[in-house]
Amino acid sequence: MKRAFLLLLIAPVPLLAADKASSKQVRFGVEVAQQGMWREALFRFERAVELDPDNASAQNNLAVALEQIGDFDRARDHYERALDLKPDDLYIQQNYDLFREADDKRNRKKRTSRR
Amino acid sequence: MRRPAALALAALFAGSGCASFVEVPVETPLQSKLDVSRFRRILIAGFVTDLDPSDVDLSSETSRLIQNQLRSNTRVQVLEPDRPPLEDALQRILAGIGEQGGYASEEKEQYALEADRLLEDPEFWRKMGEEYQQPLIVTGKLGFEDQNRSGFQAEERVVRRSDGRPALVRGNRYMERKGFSLSADFFFIDSRTGELLHKERFTEEVLYGEQQRVSPLSSYFELMDRLLPNFLGVITPQRIRGTRVLLQ
Numbered sequence: 308m309k310r311a312f313l314l315l316l317i318a319p320v321p322l323l324a325a326d327k328a329s330s331k332q333v334r335f336g337v338e339v340a341q342q343g344m345w346r347e348a349l350f351r352f353e354r355a356v357e358l359d360p361d362n363a364s365a366q367n368n369l370a371v372a373l374e375q376i377g378d379f380d381r382a383r384d385h386y387e388r389a390l391d392l393k394p395d396d397l398y399i400q401q402n403y404d405l406f407r408e409a410d411d412k413r414n415r416k417k418r419t420s421r422r
Numbered sequence: 423m424r425r426p427a428a429l430a431l432a433a434l435f436a437g438s439g440c441a442s443f444v445e446v447p448v449e450t451p452l453q454s455k456l457d458v459s460r461f462r463r464i465l466i467a468g469f470v471t472d473l474d475p476s477d478v479d480l481s482s483e484t485s486r487l488i489q490n491q492l493r494s495n496t497r498v499q500v501l502e503p504d505r506p507p508l509e510d511a512l513q514r515i516l517a518g519i520g521e522q523g524g525y526a527s528e529e530k531e532q533y534a535l536e537a538d539r540l541l542e543d544p545e546f547w548r549k550m551g552e553e554y555q556q557p558l559i560v561t562g563k564l565g566f567e568d569q570n571r572s573g574f575q576a577e578e579r580v581v582r583r584s585d586g587r588p589a590l591v592r593g594n595r596y597m598e599r600k601g602f603s604l605s606a607d608f609f610f611i612d613s614r615t616g617e618l619l620h621k622e623r624f625t626e627e628v629l630y631g632e633q634q635r636v637s638p639l640s641s642y643f644e645l646m647d648r649l650l651p652n653f654l655g656v657i658t659p660q661r662i663r664g665t666r667v668l669l670q
Binding site (some may be wrong): 330333334336337340341364368371374375377396397398401402403406409412413 | 453501664
């Protein structure tokens with residue numbers, strides 16, 4: 308009984324550690340993104356997502372970085388994942404709306420060029 | 423509308439320490455409509471314009487402007503013939519129609535028809551390609567016209583009544599609004615085959631109030647300035663600028 312109680316207390320510790328490490332990567336990623344170093348930011352946000360796939364900020368930021376380098380399919384996936392995690396987040400919703408607007412433009416261009 | 427609301431909320435949350443966000447500028451790539459990587463050279467062959475006298479030499483001004491833009495925005499070699507090579511062919515059409523000077527409407531129509539035929543004649547473009555080492559050829563039709571949208575427009579004014587209180591008065595006022603419109607049909611031609619690769623029409627219009635006196639040439643440049651990014655988007659990759667929010 309005592310052992311089970313201890314296990315319950317200890318179990319969340321690795322999860323919390325991963326959560327903290329993920330947030331650290333996110334913070335550094337934001338710092339470098341602000342300096343325009345998007346490749347480095349992308350690496351950091353990817354690490355953050357690996358460490359904690361349920362980190363909505365990391366998912367959102369990864370989507371932004373992917374959009375910036377032109378990987379739109381993956382950007383869409385991560386925006387959607389971020390919205391699944393935090394459906395009421397206005398920032399993520401706003402980013403996603405702007406992404407879709409830009410994506411429509413790109414698709415219109417593709418359609419015209421195929422004509 | 424969404425953005426200001428979101429930012430206002432953001433400020434609220436940031437103030438209370440609930441959220442941390444950073445707005446960053448992003449530039450997302452936008453592919454060109456045409457893949458022109460197989461061309462090393464580009465030739466602006468000149469443009470068909472109508473026969474009415476104009477304050478702007480549309481064909482040569484546009485050729486020059488596009489050449490300058492291509493030189494700064496692309497890696498292809500921009501060919502610079504002494505005069506746009508389409509000019510000679512258009513002159514031959516004109517010579518077949520009659521004396522230079524004022525043209526009757528049937529003559530203008532005939533010229534327009536023959537010029538259209540020339541624009542879509544693969545053999546003509548293939549021969550031009552042989553002469554200029556098979557570049558991508560840009561040509562087309564241009565129109566630049568006066569616009570007059572003067573007329574009565576509804577307006578509201580606040581006046582003082584005899585008792586000194588303000589009152590809203592609705593009425594109509596004659597407003598002079600004149601300007602210009604520019605239309606451009608661009609043809610992108612593969613001069614190895616003479617085949618039309620892409621055709622696109624752009625139109626722009628500008629109107630000025632009664633106080634503004636703008637020359638046709640200035641107005642033409644204003645309209646071309648708006649139109650050129652769309653033209654360049656056909657053959658060079660563009661970037662969509664915007665902002666996104668990073669979360670911490």
